[in-house]
Amino acid sequence: MWFWKRRSFGDGFPEGFRIQPIGIADALAIATLPPDRIAAYFRKNPEIADRLLSESYDKRYSPSTFITEQGDGYLVGWVSSRAGHLAERQFSNLADAATDYLLFSLGKGRWTEPPLST
Secondary structure, three states, X not given: OOOOOOOOOOOOOOXXXXXXXXXXXXXXXXXXOOHHHHHHHHHHOHHHHXXXXXXXXXXXXXXXXXXXXXXXXXXXXXXXXXXXXXXXXEEOOHHHXXXXXXXXXXXXXXXXOOOOOO
């Protein structure tokens, strides 16, 4: 008999998380960069971050990661028809939200928006 152990992704990932498909080739091409370089890329290429946002809106399955506009910012998290919305994080700008969404979707960790410099 075979016993399969579910992979644990660590802190910030809900129970039952699984890696999500990303269909934006330009985003996948930078997914191996350090997180701060991914965020810098999205700041310089906001159209790629916007494509990730659009891709998330087009998802029609559950459970899945998501990125959505919320008020003056963005929300990234995990949604399951059984458990609802989990592991949500708010971001003030699309570049940081897209960075978290990409890393989160691929099981690579979570991004924390850097503090505003004074």
